[in-house]
Amino acid sequence: MATTIHQLKSEKSQTYLAVLTGATTLVAAIALSLELTSTLEAVSFITGALCVWLVVRENVWNFPIGLLNVATFSIVFFQARLFADAGLQVVYFVLGILGWRLWLRGGENHTQLSLSRIGRVESAGLGLFVFVSTLCLWLTLHHLGGSASFWDALTTSLSLASQWMLNRKQLENWLGWIVVDTIYIPLYVSKGLYLTAILYAIFLCMAIIGWKQWHRSWNVASELPNKGTA
Numbered sequence: 001m002a003t004t005i006h007q008l009k010s011e012k013s014q015t016y017l018a019v020l021t022g023a024t025t026l027v028a029a030i031a032l033s034l035e036l037t038s039t040l041e042a043v044s045f046i047t048g049a050l051c052v053w054l055v056v057r058e059n060v061w062n063f064p065i066g067l068l069n070v071a072t073f074s075i076v077f078f079q080a081r082l083f084a085d086a087g088l089q090v091v092y093f094v095l096g097i098l099g100w101r102l103w104l105r106g107g108e109n110h111t112q113l114s115l116s117r118i119g120r121v122e123s124a125g126l127g128l129f130v131f132v133s134t135l136c137l138w139l140t141l142h143h144l145g146g147s148a149s150f151w152d153a154l155t156t157s158l159s160l161a162s163q164w165m166l167n168r169k170q171l172e173n174w175l176g177w178i179v180v181d182t183i184y185i186p187l188y189v190s191k192g193l194y195l196t197a198i199l200y201a202i203f204l205c206m207a208i209i210g211w212k213q214w215h216r217s218w219n220v221a222s223e224l225p226n227k228g229t230a
Helices: 002-033 039-056 062-079 083-105 120-144 149-167 173-190 194-229
Strands: none
16 A cells, blocks of 8 residues: 555656646747747756756666756856856766766666665765855855855855765755755846746756655665565
8 A cells, every 4th residue: 555655646746747847848948939048048948857857757867968958058157157057067067977877887786876865974074065165166256256156156065965966866965956946046037047047946846856756765665675574
């Protein structure tokens, strides 16, 4: 019975994700046809939503789609003078390649990587990284004349930590993305990137669904050994 309930909830989540991804594509197409956005931002919009959908499904093909997404977003952010976000996309590209390999060969005996939870030591290390990285980037970006320097630095640092956890297929990566997306929405509105702001609102919804979906998967996986020993 418990497994059936998990399956029903999973199917419901996938339906929501499919609707959000379809809505994303439709909004991007309409905005592009009305010349409310650039082709690059529209492509970033669609590939970003598709990438998150694939991550929630634990589908390794999220990585090649993600590489295309960060390549286009790097140009969009640079043109908006969000230099840290533009540079972050380059780092994402490298991390995406590494994550692709980890998901395929990072498990035991070079098998596919399994879902896991982050440990206390690693969590503390990532927290320290976010603090130091945010401080250093904030000072650097302020000196270079970047806009919204503190928030740009904070979201960059949090995003890197979240991507680290995602590459290691750790459940807590979704909590990081939820915080990041919540900050990004008003930031992009303030820069006039309205389509991107809408995208990150959709990302926020997807991240919440992703957290719930992966949490259910973790619970199901945790129940299996107990059933085997019962």
